Amino acid sequence: MSYERFASIYDELMSDAPYDNWVEYTKSEISKAGLQSPKILDLGCGTGSMLLQFAKHDLYAVGVDLSDEMLMMAKQKLEKHSIKPELFQQDMSELDLGQMFNCIVIYCDSLNYLQDEERVRQTFKQAYSHLEEGGLLLFDVHSIFKIDELFIGQTFAYDGIENAYIWNSFEGEYPHSVVHELTFFAWNENKQAYDRFEEEHYQRTFSISQYIQWGKEAGFTSMEVSSDFKNCPPSEESERLFFSFKK
Known part of the structure; x- marks a missing residue:
């Protein structure tokens, strides 16, 4: 899939996206885990809107995306705000940065773009290998509903x-x-x-139990699930599921 034209209008289409809610969820999970001076990796960073929000909240974040076009727009956007971004073009299921992080996020249903079960499993494994002990993998997905x-x-x-x-x-x-x-x-x-x-x-998308099972296979030992930006368990009609996996 080419994002050459899509990237150019992506931000307009996402103008109502609740980026502040993602930031607050991230900060809450970081606080609960007791992480100090968090270094965040944003997988599927797109045009950098989430990276910009993290920067506004004094959170250092590195971006990874599969699309060169998206990364180009992210670079331009962040530099307009005097931010020198650290960006990498990689497939999240083949992540290999040679860096360690204490928080990795995959937001805005980016994980749902992986059609193959093995790629989801590999993404969890690669995320685990890039996390420090006690670090977090935070992601959201569309529910089956x-x-x-x-x-x-x-x-x-x-x-x-x-x-x-x-x-x-x-x-x-x-x-x-x-x-x-x-x-x-x-x-x-x-x-x-x-x-x-x-x-x-x-x-x-997959069932909650399937995501949990793949997280266990990757090595994560502590897992929490919530829904729709609310600190409550999912219901049958929840639309967006949030997972917090701890290494």
């Missing part, structure tokens, strides 16, 4: 000042997977007409 009931068979639309899209979601190849077919209309560089382009995004 959200994929099966709120995405599949639905159509969404967005009509912005310079960009618009039509978003259709279809059942994917695997259980609890979805194909997002997006048609974008974006002002071209001359601001004289709209360019049309299309993207397909694939997401898949």
Whole structure:
């Protein structure tokens, strides 16, 4: 999947994303774990919005993403705020930085883009190998309820000042997977007409017990699950699940 065009309008589409909530969740888990001077690794950092929020809260973070286009935008965004980012282009399931961290985050359902079970397991293993003793792996995923009931068979639309899209979601190849077919209309560089382009995004999720099992296999010994930015257990209709794995 190419993010060349998608990266250019990603921030507008994510303008309402609750980045502050992710920061507060991270700070809360760091405090509970008693981590001092946290060094954070943001896997699937995208255009750097989460990295920018961490910096505003005096939290040092390194970014990793698979997309060169996303990383280029992250670099530009952070440098505009006088932040010299440390960014790496890697697949999270093949993570190899030669650095250790005491907190690794995978937010905004980035983990759901891994379609293959083995890649999720490998991501947990690689995260574990990059964590100091007592460190945390924090991530969120779409729930099975959200994929099966709120995405599949639905159509969404967005009509912005310079960009618009039509978003259709279809059942994917695997259980609890979805194909997002997006048609974008974006002002071209001359601001004289709209360019049309299309993207397909694939997401898949698994049961809570499956994520827990893979975490145990990776070596994590302490695991907590909550939902929807609330410090409470998931319900049958929770949409976003949060996991806190401790090494």
